[in-house]
Amino acid sequence: MAAEPRLEHFADDGTFPNSQLPLLIYEAAMAPDEASPEAMEALFARNGWSPQWRSSIYDFHHYHSRSHEALGIARGRATVMLGGPEGREFDIQMGDVVVIPGGVAHRRLTASEDFLVVGAYPPGQEEWDLLRGDPGDRDKAQKNLAELELPKTDPVGGAGGALMKVWREAAAG
Secondary structure, eight states, rough: OEEEEEEEEEESSSOOOOOEEEEEEETTSTTTTTTOOOHHHHHHHTTTOOEEEOOOOOOSOOBOOSSEEEEEEEEEEEEEEETTSSSSSEETTOOOOEEEOOOOOOOEEEEEOOOOEEEEEEEEEOSSBBOOOOOHHHHHHHHHHHHHOOSBBBBBTBTTTTTHHHHHHHHHO
16 A cells, blocks of 8 residues: 555636645555455445445546545546646556545546446545536535535545545644
8 A cells, every 4th residue: 555645736726616635646555456346445434434436537527515535446547637627637547546625626538448436435425516617606615615524534544544634734724
């Protein structure tokens, strides 16, 4: 497992709020030969995040204002755009985990045919919303994001994971 995640910051671009909290990319959170949908679900469940679905990532910019989200890459590889149209492209692959703070836009640009993701959410945030940056989204999203609690565990590292320290520091700062 990767010792420390890569931290990525995305500023509010006027359409997508993004977050003061950094997005975390755990490269090789799980060895590729050990990664599977079942193994990703077990990792998330063991660390207090509720696995909710198996699928791909939407191919349009979107974000969630009522939940943080963990994406476990169970098969294949993809290129994703994080942070909205003004964001940056990232390559992700089997075994990686991306932890997306509420408000951070994301979309799939390309993917291998076998690309499969397990999506998980912290307790109490399993009813996520899907916002595309439409003009009417902003006010409601800002209210939801202001009320969104920090998770009590890291989906990869549990109670002692990097997310706990990094997000608490960012929220305080």
